[in-house]
Amino acid sequence: MHKSFINRLLFIVFILSNTVTAQVKFSGQVITTEKTPLEHAEVILFSEQSIPLVNRLTNDKGGFSIAYQKGTYKLEIRQFGEILHAQNIELTSDFDAGEIIVDVANVLETVVISKKKEVVERKVDRLVFNLENTISVAGGDALDALRVTPGLQVRNESITMIGKSSIRVLIDGKMIEVGEEELTNLLRSIPADNIKNIEVITTPPAKYEASGSSGLININLKKAKKDSWNLSLGSSYLRRSEKGEGAMTSNFMYNKNKLGLSSSLNYRDGGESFDYQDDVYFPDQLWKTGQQFKRNYKRINAILGLQYSVTPKWAFGFQYIGNFNKTIGDRNTKSDVFENNASTSFNDVKAFTTSYQKPEFNSINWFNEIKLDSVGKKIVLNLDYFKYSNTDIRPYEGTSEIINPYDLQYFKGINNNNQKTNNFSGKIDVDLPTTLINWSVGGKISVSKTKNDISSFNSGLVDDPVTDLPLTTNKFDYNEYIQAAYVSGNKKFENNIEVQFGTRLEATQTKSYDGSLKQTVNNNYTKFFPSINISYSPKENSTYRLGYSKRIGRPNFMELNPNITYVNPFLTVEGNPFLRPYFIDNFELIYSYKKLESKLYYSIENNMYNQIGLPDSTTYLVRLTNRNMFNIKRYGISELYIFDKYNWWTSNNTFVLNYLTSETIDIPAEGVDGFYSTFSTNNDFVLNTAKTLLFNLNFTFMPVGTYGVNRLESSSSTSLSVQYLLLNKDLKITLRANDVFRTDQMRFNSMVNGVYRDSNYYFDSRSVQLALNYKFGNKNVNIGKRETGNADERVRTGN
Structure with a gap:
């Protein structure tokens, strides 16, 4: 700054x-x-x-x-x-x-x-959404909880801050270092009933890793108070348009004397389907491609945490997180090819792909906390290790049939990728409060190593059915080393002014090796990441906040993998080992008055990367790959209003409007400038005096917008929930209906390399769910959770 x-x-x-x-x-x-x-x-x-x-x-x-x-x-x-x-x-x-x-x-x-906690709380650097006070996600999972969190948006299994770009997710202060798909799997395996609150940190202090370009989302799980135990058991059945899902959840917490224990074990078994429609307008042909992707999955999630207080000033413990998945998917793809202005197709390309995936994630954190005195000086040491592995097998086959003159050709192939990622990290944080400023200093060292063993075969179009699959082997290795140090301060003045400031220095060295090209790529850089947050309350119910932070977006390990996956001979998906991180500056000014919060924000995002479809008008091949491709500026406003005038009705309402400019870099496309807006309202109703019958209505509307090279069409979603409490409110029965009118579709279009593409994706969000949850033991639910040191690396593997 x-x-x-x-x-x-x-x-x-x-x-x-x-x-x-x-x-x-x-x-x-x-x-x-x-x-x-x-x-x-x-x-x-x-x-x-x-x-x-x-x-x-x-x-x-x-x-x-x-x-x-x-x-x-x-x-x-x-x-x-x-x-x-x-x-x-x-x-x-x-x-x-x-x-x-x-x-x-x-x-x-x-x-x-003993007054009811506010649904939404605002702190100097974050917004806190108290999930305990809403029924809209009862019986759901962590991903459902993020959908109704003010300021967040979940679409296409992607989590963003509304009107901004990508974020990073933490659980109990620990960054989840996996790719987007595996992060989604992990969040889907955590019951929403186990979540206490969600923190939306738009300008994170220097203590946090600099990753997460638009900020961080921290999911805090429920905890057990001293001298209490609690066991919660749940079961649910969810029905989507074609497939269903059964789930069993459990959560146990214990805190007695010097020992604290927290554990959960959750299992989901089900299936889902996705519909993709892409119309690609080449200069002389129109390709109308429809894909129906169906998959069945089994997901197991386990969390175990233990803390032991050896003395009043020394505590140690560990936390284990395990996530195990098995997915089998079928993808039917059909491309109808038309000559320009023709009403019937002259070529039909049909493909069938089967995918077998078995991702596993294991993470262990060991911590020590030493209190140096009685006024807050302390040292916290975290040592972390995680291992992520995934076996990914995708065979495919199909035909290309030309109608006149008749010609039939065949294609067949397979894409195999075995990925293993290991990360070791050490992190130290020292809190040094003084009468003038509360100081925090610390540092971190992280080492990540990823190996990909790749084998593949692609026949291309041939005249006879393919019987042999001679595999070509390849490897892609990626190593990353990060050293970081930070200093942060917090000062509270006498006249309702609070200032939080700091800076973080991160040095990064990466090395990737692409076996197919026999090429090694090194990238070393050192950057400062300053941040400052100021809060001022001139009078009761009125607060001004000013915030700034510089952030970085690092590609996850799958986005770097150059392995090519063929959907058919004319459509491929691949990573990019030459991706570079991008940097973002976030500014925001917030004014809060009673239940209304108004925000002005501005961000500069340089060297942004994203997935883009690159069409070739000669071969009709569309390559979906990742590229550093544009600089973005956003100018936005947002309004958050909490209505709770009546004991029987609480309403949480959000409106966002921003204007975005995009400048493209080294791609054959022009950036699209324009407005983007969204409106959402989440309403809880109490239907009887005993407060045992509850109802929720959630509605989200997204008008047209722009992002990068894409123009976005409008979409909306309506969800309903009814909950009945029995047995002294220990038993919850919840009936939920999501995306009732099936309007939550992602529609967008772009012009790349002179080729117009129009897309419509639907992700099977309409469903009906019946859930039951029963709680045993002490009702006081509040065990200390720990922030691990490798949080930033784990997200990028997918977990």
Whole structure:
């Protein structure tokens, strides 16, 4: 960020820090159960609507003093993010609360305030969507939860921030290092009922890896409070248009004395189908290609976490994540070929492809946390290892039939790819709070090695049926080394101003080897990634936020793999070992007033890569490949409004409008400039006084838009849910209907290399689901989760 810009921001911060609007004074002293003062504890004053108004840190004697207007408020005392004390207070005159005794070893078990948590909360650098307070995804999975999260969009198994580009996904602060398809499989195996909340981090602080161009999504799973246990069992059946899915879910949490345990085991067995239609207008021919892809799958997901507190200042433990899938798919493809302006086809190309895939993902994290004192200084060390492997076999065959004069040709082939990825990483984080600034410093080293053993055969068009498949073998290896260091600070001023700032330095070295070309490609680069977030609340219910961050988008390992997959002799899919990372600068200004949040944002995305269809008018071949192909600028606004005036109705509404410009790089196509917008509303209704019968309506509408070289057509989706609670609300019965009118289709068109392409894809989103979930044990659900060190690498393998 430009030096003068930073100076202006700091000037504004210190000017604003001089404003004072207090009328009465509230003071006290925070001490521990051992009668020692608690220094650097957070003392926070909230409005009755749970909006933070004033934040103070206790001094070396545990004392604090808050000057504010008269009224009724909520007071919380926190340390390390844990609530140590909470109470309602009424300020009518100056008041000294005296000694407030807290237990720093445990989170407060009984909080005085028991008001329902807000559906959407806003922090200095992120939006928090509390999933516990919505029924729209009950019985669903983590992917369903992301669909209804404000500011996010899930289409074509791709997760983006609305109006922005790609993101990265974390689970309990651990980056998931797999490719898009395997990330989808993992999210589909995690029950939504196991999720506590979802954090949408649009301008991440320096502590997080720089990957995730438009920000990060952190999925926090439910946790167990001290001295409690909880077992949740669930079952569901989902019916899609042609196939169904059965699921069994379980989640167990235990926390007693020094031991904390969290585990889940989930199984899904089902099938789905996808319809793809592509019309490609070559100069002299029209190719109308339809594909129907059906697949059956079995998915098993297991998570096991253990934490043991050896002493009050030393805890260690581990977390294991395993995801195992087996998929068998059939793809029928038919291309009708027309001469220009002809009403009947003169050539029919038919292909049948079978795919066998068996991806497996295993991740283990070992951590140590050492507290250096009682005021928040600590060291956290994470050592991580994950292994991802996938056996991918795709045989295909078909015919090309010319009508007049009649001619029949055959083709046959196979594409095999065995991928193995190993990652080792070490990560250290040190928190150093002081009376002036809360500092965090740390670093990370990561080593990733991917090997692909490739074997393939493609006959091309021949006159006789193909009986032999002589395979050609190849290999593609990719190694990546990353070293990172960061420093981050957080300062809370007396007049409701909070500043979070920092920078991250990442050095990357990559080396890829393509056996078919016998070529090695090296790419080394070192970059700084600064970030800053400023929050200012001049009065109750009113907050301004300004944020900036620089990010990087790294290609995942499958996008780099040059292995060519043939759908038929005229349509192929392949990776690109020459892909380079792209960089993005994100700016945003947010104003929140009561339940309304307005945002202005601007982003610059340089050297963006994406998949593009490259048509050849001579051979009629369309290559789907990845290319660094455009620079993008986005100018946007968004509105988020939460309506909760009535106890029986809560509504979460989002509107986004942005204008996008695209400048193409080294591709035979022009970028498309234009507007993109979306509107969504998610409504929960309570239908009876006992609050045991609930109803949800979710609607999303996306008008026409643009992205890169594509123009996007309109689409929409409507979903309904009914939930009934029994047996003291421990048993949940949920009936859900998704995409009721089958309107959630992806339609787009582009002009590349002088060839116009019009596409319509449907991803089998219409379904009906019946789900049952029963909870045993203690209802208090809140075990410490750990941020691993290899989160950034795991996402890019697909898990």
